[in-house]
Structure formats: C-alpha cells, structure tokens
Amino acid sequence: MKKLVVIGLGLIGGSLALDLKKRGNYKVYGVDQNPNHIKKALKLGVIDEEISFSEIVDAAVIIIAVPVNIIPNLTTQVLDIISENTLVFDVGSVKNEICKAVENHKKRKNFVAAHPLAGTEFSGPEAAILNLFEHKVNIICEADKTDWKILDEAISLFKQLNMRIKMMQPVEHDRHIAYVSHLSHISSFMLGKTVLQIEKNEQAIFDMASTGFASTVRLAKSNADTWAPIFLENKDNIITSLNEYIKNLNEFKDLIENTDDSGLRESMKNTNYIKSILNGIKEND
The missing domain is CATH 3.40.50.720 (NAD(P)-binding Rossmann-like Domain)
Incomplete structure (x- = not known):
C-alpha cells in the first residue's frame, strides 16, 4: 500500500x-x-x-x-x-x-x-x-x-x-475565485450579520426563515478560522469585487427609494441571465 x-x-x-x-x-x-x-x-x-x-x-x-x-x-x-x-x-x-x-x-x-x-x-x-x-x-x-x-x-x-x-x-485563478466563491461567502456572512442586528427575536428568524433565506445564509455557518485568511490572502481581488457589489447594492437601493418599478424589473430580468450559465454547469456535470 x-x-x-x-x-x-x-x-x-x-x-x-x-x-x-x-x-x-x-x-x-x-x-x-x-x-x-x-x-x-x-x-x-x-x-x-x-x-x-x-x-x-x-x-x-x-x-x-x-x-x-x-x-x-x-x-x-x-x-x-x-x-x-x-x-x-x-x-x-x-x-x-x-x-x-x-x-x-x-x-x-x-x-x-x-x-x-x-x-x-x-x-x-x-x-x-x-x-x-x-x-x-x-x-x-x-x-x-x-x-x-x-x-x-x-x-x-x-x-x-x-x-x-x-x-x-494562479493570478487568473485568484481573480475568478474572488468573484464567484469568495464574494458569495462575504455576502452570506454579511446577510446573516444584518438579520441578526435588525431582528432581535431569534424565534421570529427561525419561524420565518424560508428555504431562500436558509440557502442564501448557509455559508455564514462557515469557519471563521478558515475564511479570514482566505479573504486576506486574496485581498486585492476581493476588494475589487466588493466595490462592484456595493455599487450594485446602492444602485438597487436607489431604484427602490425612487419607486422605479421599471428599473427594478429591468435590473432583475437582466440578472436572470445567470440561470442560463448555471443550467449549463448542471448539464455538464
């Protein structure tokens, strides 16, 4: 052996x-x-x-x-x-x-x-x-x-x-993985943090957590000792991806604040294109 x-x-x-x-x-x-x-x-x-x-x-x-x-x-x-x-x-x-x-x-x-x-x-x-x-x-x-x-x-x-x-x-790998994987974990961690800060009733979180919330926040259960070094080692790429993510969140917030129904629909419909990419991945598996 x-x-x-x-x-x-x-x-x-x-x-x-x-x-x-x-x-x-x-x-x-x-x-x-x-x-x-x-x-x-x-x-x-x-x-x-x-x-x-x-x-x-x-x-x-x-x-x-x-x-x-x-x-x-x-x-x-x-x-x-x-x-x-x-x-x-x-x-x-x-x-x-x-x-x-x-x-x-x-x-x-x-x-x-x-x-x-x-x-x-x-x-x-x-x-x-x-x-x-x-x-x-x-x-x-x-x-x-x-x-x-x-x-x-x-x-x-x-x-x-x-x-x-x-x-x-390796340079290409680290750039792509920051966008597709590392940003997903940051988003999940911060979604979990935001809900914990806003909603103090833990029973309400448990009772009202739909499968959508549970799946989106799943990665927030990941080990901090594993992920803090990852975020710091890939810092430059992650900051670039975070800047773009924050810009998109602010733009989405502006659409809601301005009651821009057509803008909201267009933003979400354009993002629906991600389905065709992910369906392609499933077909190749």
Missing part, C-alpha cells in the same frame, strides 16, 4: 482521506496541530494512524490542507524533506502566493498547486464525508512546472475521485 499523508484534518483534508482510502491503495496517515482533530480522525476512521512531521519523508503522496496563510511556508518545509518521487499537492483556494513561495525551490517539480472546488459549511474531522469531490472541478495551476510523471500521478488520483480537471494560471 502507498503511504499517503494528510496535513490538516478538516473538511477537505478529511474528506480526501476518506475517499482515497476507499478508492485507492493507500494507507492514510494524519498530521494536525490540534490533538483533538487527531483523536476524532482516528475514532471516525478518517485516518489509519497519526504520524509526526519528521516521518513524512518516505510518503508517496502528501496533501496539504491547512489554512491558506500557512500553506506557502509549510509547503516549502515539506519540499525540503521529501524524497525525489513524492507527490505533494495543496488544496488552498488562493494560489498565487503559494506558487510564488515555491517557484525557486529545488523540488518545485514535486508540487501540484490544486484547488478542488468542493466543500460544505461545516468544519473539522467530523465534517469529512465520502463522495464530496464527485464530479466537482479541480483547478491545477502552473502544471508546466511540475514533473510530468508526478503531474500524471496527481491527475490519476483526482480521476479516482471522479473530478474534472481545469488548468489555470
């Missing part, structure tokens, strides 16, 4: 561990600074054994699934000690700083900068689930800088998970 090490036993790292144990010929070892995460991961069968950082040297595959602000330095440390044939990949949702951190490392060829577009609003080893990555997109950045044999191994691993592979440059 191949030795697979997962560093960071949260939702993504834990789900990868579960799925790869089931689908591949791997014995899965876990590394986590939180001893409770190790205990839970062992109890739940997410990992087979705990391992120390110094014991990862002979691993076949190492997955780095820690907060994005830690990934650059940790990836460098991992590359410093691995064997010549070890595949190392991260799962961070911000790629540019990670790629810059390892660009001149002598074992850059062993590294795959990956971002599986999958997740839930839950966190920790107990959030790990099977089939989380089924038919999801996995973005690989700077594939040309990875040794072709190691890249081929990574792609084979992702295909074991039934993921669809997309290639992208």
